[in-house]
Amino acid sequence: MCLAAGLDPEKRQAARQAVLGHADAQDCSLYRPDENDLDAEEEDLGDARILFTGPFQAPAEWSAQDREDYFGDIDPSAFVTALIECQAEPASRAFYLADAGDFVAVVTASGEVQMFYLFDCHEDDDGLHCVLVREDEED
Known part of the structure; x- marks a missing residue:
């Protein structure tokens, strides 16, 4: 898979192991909606580990229109960045790559589940870089 994507397999595997073994990585599960039936x-998809890397910062070169197009009517403070790695081995049938449109259920340190929408992602030798939108429950 790495070679097909133009990635260095050794670097990509090292980045994967770094996230899976990172002390600050949290357990999570990913879910993919049915594109043909939204109901x-x-x-x-299975279990993964997520390492939050901070709030999303729009690139400085983005215009006001670029920012409006990207964020839409979502509060920019709800966007966070993270690295996500599937816990299943890459050669196994259970392995998957997270993709934009997936939902991420993160188990917090207090044992609560926080939901995120995977808004955008790209993969390089350093991992699967994701932009997520925190979903706050409305009471």
Whole structure:
């Protein structure tokens, strides 16, 4: 998979192991909605580890229109960045890559579940870089 994507397999594997073994990485599960039936149950992709890397910062070269197009009507403070790695081995049937449109359920240190929408992502030798939107429950 790495070679097809133009990635260095050794660097990519090292980045994967770094996230999986990082002391600050948290357990999570990913779910993928059915593109053909939005009312259908989401597919449980499996367990992963997520390492939050901070708030999303729009690139300085983005124009006001670029920012408006990207954020839409979502509060920019709800966007965070993270690295996500599937816990299954890459050669196994259970392995998957997170993708934009997935939902991420993160188990916090207090044992609560925080939901995120995977807004955008790209993969390079340093890992799968994701931009997530925190979903706050409305009471």
